[in-house]
Amino acid sequence: MLLSELLATQVCTADGSALGSVRDIRLVQDGPLDGYDARFRVDLLVVARRSVGLRLGYHHGGVRAPWLIRTIVLALSSEVHTIDWDDIDQHDVDARRITLRPTWTPRRP
């Protein structure tokens, strides 16, 4: 599977409510050794209906300034969900659809 395919995947809750598409993923380098380094595993998904401003880094990239731009971008990205990989119940790669576990509850980053 390709990252570009995962980024086009729709995410919905266990009761079928659509949360949006995967917009970014966080990788953590704590997998088994591959050469001299540990492998990167997918740890978090950033899911949103709209991708406005998400690649500027204000939401999940640690960018803080300028505050005016940050405020506008965060206001536009109010429906952004950060979802743990462990909260995924099913991932249909061909249909590009992820279904979350019934225990998943929304949280703000």
Next chain:
Amino acid sequence: MAEPAARTLWAGLELLDRQLRDRHRVLCGNVDDVELTYSEDRRILYATAILSGPGRLARRMGGRRLGDWLVAFIAGTTNDNHDPSRIPFRLVQSLGPVIDLAVDAADLAAHATERWVRDHVISHIPGSDDAAE
């Protein structure tokens, strides 16, 4: 969100479209996509390779058929039919604004067309032995 103790990387922000540099610090393309592979029990998804080259970019931009054809064509130009657009993460030396690789630029897909023209066209032109002088 909780920050793990191990190194973290946002794939969209810190990996996609980053510049690649070979072992001699020669610029050799960009990160056009990333290969993700499930563990055997399908519980964990690993990032296993950086993908770079015209076929990979075409596929990411929606040209799946053209992209697959380009990847196969470029693989066909190599001596052992390997895919030069696939760079395993174990060949990544450092990750940052520029990604340093432990490979030669000439072995990557970004240089495949140049390599093919050199081997199949330029080398057949009389006097081409002196081309580098």
